[in-house]
Amino acid sequence: MTQLMLAIPSKGRLKEQTEAFFADCGLKLKQVGGERGYSAVLEGAPGIQIMLLSASEIAKGLLDGTLHLGVTGEDLLREHADNFDSQVHLLRALGFGYADMVVAVPQSWVDVDTIEDLEDVGHAFRARHGRRMRVATKYLRSSRRFFAERGLTQYRLIDSAGATEAAPASGTAELIVDITTTGATLKANNLKILSDGVMLKSQAQLSASLNADWNEDALAAIKNLLDIFEARRVARDVSVLTGGKSLRSAAASISDEVTLLGDSVVLSREKAKSVANALSGAGFGPVSVVNPEFLFLEDNVVFGEFSRAITRNAQ
16 A cells, blocks of 8 residues: 655644644544654544644655655645646644734835836836846745735845844845744844735645655555544534434525435534424434534535646646
């Protein structure tokens, strides 16, 4: 059996949050070789080999197909991609690892609030200094694409090797493109984000490579994993109502947001108790309300979208 290769961050907050996400879905990560090991197994999800890598390594592995699945930031995936839509498929946002990729300028530039203002200042800057404004960043491709889309021409990119936010104060660049979570570091360095300068609102993503070897074993493993994730996601917000007799006939009158599950119905937890009480009073009782940990439905939308992406990419 060919194992599916899934990479997660090897250290830090992202690793902890990823492990917590798996644990919430009933999947325990067991690291091989102790705390310093770089591989692991995911107990409860057969056919999957876990690799512990840096966020950048994960992004590159997904894009070139050496990894099947990975947890990393969308910002890194888009930065390293040559053709994003044909290389990687975003399966689901994980709700942690939030960061914005932004264009920031010195706060002293009081007349610069938009990219259009930046272009105007750029022309004046070039006329005065005989060169274009320098933009310090680690995100060269993303910056180039964003500026081209917005019509900014009066700049040149400087690859930032150190603390990007310090570049304007040190005189190595006039402005920056960088990642920020709270904006506190930018403010501490007397920088402000342009009003239309949020390039990407990124977060950790469970992503699948479209260039990996998706044989039958790998497809079976990812479907099982995605079924577990979806069953947990669905179950968090719903209750299952079961009556003394079938609730199918009463489903239409219960709510527009009801899903049939055999002779039971599924609906939002916030409505479950009042609906159960009404049904019991209408002769369907006794009616039980169960809040499931997992709810496996026949169709998995996430896996279906991924399957279609694989098919399109193969054509």
